[in-house]
Amino acid sequence: MSRTRNLRASASTLVLLMLAAPIGLLAQTRVVAPKNPYSLDKDVQLGSQAAQEVERQIPLLNDREVQRYVADVGRKLAEAIPAEFQHPEFRYSYKVTDKREINAFALPGGFTYVNRGLIEAASNEGELAGVIAHEISHVALRHGTAQVAKAQKYQTLGAIAGVAGAVVGGVGNVAGQLGQMGIGAYFLKFSREYEKQADILGAHIMANAGYDPRDLANMFRTIERTSGGGGGPQWMSDHPNPGNRYEYIVKEAELLRVAHANVDPREFTEIRARLRDLPTGRSGEISRNGGGARNPSTSGMPAPSGRVDYPSGRFRTYTENNLFSIAVPENWRELRLGDYVTFAPEGGYGEVQGQFVFTHGAQIGMSQVNHRTLRQATDEYLYNLSQGNRNMRRYSEYQRESLAGHEALSIVLTNVSEVSGQTEFVTIYTALLRNGNLLYVIAVAPERDYQGYQRVFQSIVRSMQVNG
Numbered sequence: 189m190s191r192t193r194n195l196r197a198s199a200s201t202l203v204l205l206m207l208a209a210p211i212g213l214l215a216q217t218r219v220v221a222p223k224n225p226y227s228l229d230k231d232v233q234l235g236s237q238a239a240q241e242v243e244r245q246i247p248l249l250n251d252r253e254v255q256r257y258v259a260d261v262g263r264k265l266a267e268a269i270p271a272e273f274q275h276p277e278f279r280y281s282y283k284v285t286d287k288r289e290i291n292a293f294a295l296p297g298g299f300t301y302v303n304r305g306l307i308e309a310a311s312n313e314g315e316l317a318g319v320i321a322h323e324i325s326h327v328a329l330r331h332g333t334a335q336v337a338k339a340q341k342y343q344t345l346g347a348i349a350g351v352a353g354a355v356v357g358g359v360g361n362v363a364g365q366l367g368q369m370g371i372g373a374y375f376l377k378f379s380r381e382y383e384k385q386a387d388i389l390g391a392h393i394m395a396n397a398g399y400d401p402r403d404l405a406n407m408f409r410t411i412e413r414t415s416g417g418g419g420g421p422q423w424m425s426d427h428p429n430p431g432n433r434y435e436y437i438v439k440e441a442e443l444l445r446v447a448h449a450n451v452d453p454r455e456f457t458e459i460r461a462r463l464r465d466l467p468t469g470r471s472g473e474i475s476r477n478g479g480g481a482r483n484p485s486t487s488g489m490p491a492p493s494g495r496v497d498y499p500s501g502r503f504r505t506y507t508e509n510n511l512f513s514i515a516v517p518e519n520w521r522e523l524r525l526g527d528y529v530t531f532a533p534e535g536g537y538g539e540v541q542g543q544f545v546f547t548h549g550a551q552i553g554m555s556q557v558n559h560r561t562l563r564q565a566t567d568e569y570l571y572n573l574s575q576g577n578r579n580m581r582r583y584s585e586y587q588r589e590s591l592a593g594h595e596a597l598s599i600v601l602t603n604v605s606e607v608s609g610q611t612e613f614v615t616i617y618t619a620l621l622r623n624g625n626l627l628y629v630i631a632v633a634p635e636r637d638y639q640g641y642q643r644v645f646q647s648i649v650r651s652m653q654v655n656g
């Protein structure tokens with residue numbers, strides 16, 4: 189008897205072991221990125237141009253703490269992308285928009301936007317991380333450009349010619365073309381097949397980063413719940429449910445080992461409380477008037493009068509979210525338009541024929557360039573600039589400079605002011621940042637005032653600090 193019992197006991201142990209072995213070996217679902225004929229650089233180029241367009245149209249949240257927090261969560265996730273989908277060319281970045289809708293989206297190359305409404309609706313950091321993981325999965329799998337390629341192949345849309353031409357040719361005003369057709373058509377709305385891929389890869393990324401993938405499933409439930417009636421949040425129409433979403437994510441979660449978590453739950457609670465106290469619409473000048481116009485916030489601005497006060501000898505420091513800080517004369521105001529900031533005195537800036545112009549002051553921005561040496565990148569930038577300023581002429585040779593600790597160039601140009609018809613001097617400073625973008629400062633003053641302004645411009649440039 190006892191022998192039999194022993195035998196049975198060891199038999200059942202054996203059975204258990206055999207069951208346990210396959211569970212332990214069960215592979216997570218394999219994700220295969222769709223075919224994509226475009227280079228990785230093209231994703232970055234198109235995404236970056238679309239991002240500039242987006243930022244002309246969507247107000248960003250002007251709060252450094254919240255921005256930093258979301259960027260930290262995003263960085264953790266991007267580092268956890270499986271090696272086969274890690275593209276060093278990509279530039280994952282995370283910005284919080286000042287919008288209440290529960291939504292987030294990411295553009296090719298990694299430019300990711302999270303609505304404040306998503307953070308407010310999440311019940312923990314894992315739920316927020318889940319949606320970000322889903323978004324960056326679309327990026328890592330290159331769904332945006334794969335979709336462009338597909339549409340081009342089947343000629344499903346007549347209008348695709350513009351974008352496809354831009355993707356292939358890589359020249360011309362891609363952002364403008366995307367703007368006309370709606371960035372959403374190609375980069376934001378995905379098929380159910382791509383959705384499922386992003387869910388599964390998103391679950392893998394979460395587990396690698398130390399988040400429970402079931403938080404993603406829960407967040408989808410929340411989004412679906414709040415989408416009842418009223419058309420539902422944009423997120424649902426951009427990311428259609430492939431069916432059984434909750435169930436298959438939970439199932440996938442069971443196949444994954446969650447890495448050791450490194451999350452302090454208090455941080456999420458604090459950030460959400462902080463958001464609750466932040467009113468909407470603190471987001472500065474950009475896109476108060478919605479999209480459409482090239483420089484929405486200039487509409488209604490008078491033309492520059494050209495009568496300006498002399499630059500104050502006292503300087504104040506201006507900091508642009510995580511990007512740079514600079515000291516400018518106290519009596520200059522800042523004008524934040526899309527992807528650049530202009531500092532100018534009253535009377536020295538305004539709108540002429542729908543374009544923002546300035547006669548006195550300095551503009552700081554970053555420009556996407558194809559060339560990788562400072563000299564060539566600057567040539568490329570100047571060429572692009574001259575396309576919109578036909579009277580611009582080189583007045584000096586390049587001078588070596590230093591800008592925010594980077595090797596830099598400066599050059600003086602002459603131009604004919606659109607406002608006064610008089611000659612103005614334009615000094616341009618450029619430096620290549622580590623991310624490959626060209627940082628530029630354009631300093632402008634009329635010929636007659638130039639001597640005095642030159643000194644001010646030099647102080648401004650010397651004060652500049654850059655993150656990156």
Ligand SMILES: [Zn+2]
Pocket residue numbers: 322326378382383386426427
């Ligand atoms: Zn999606």
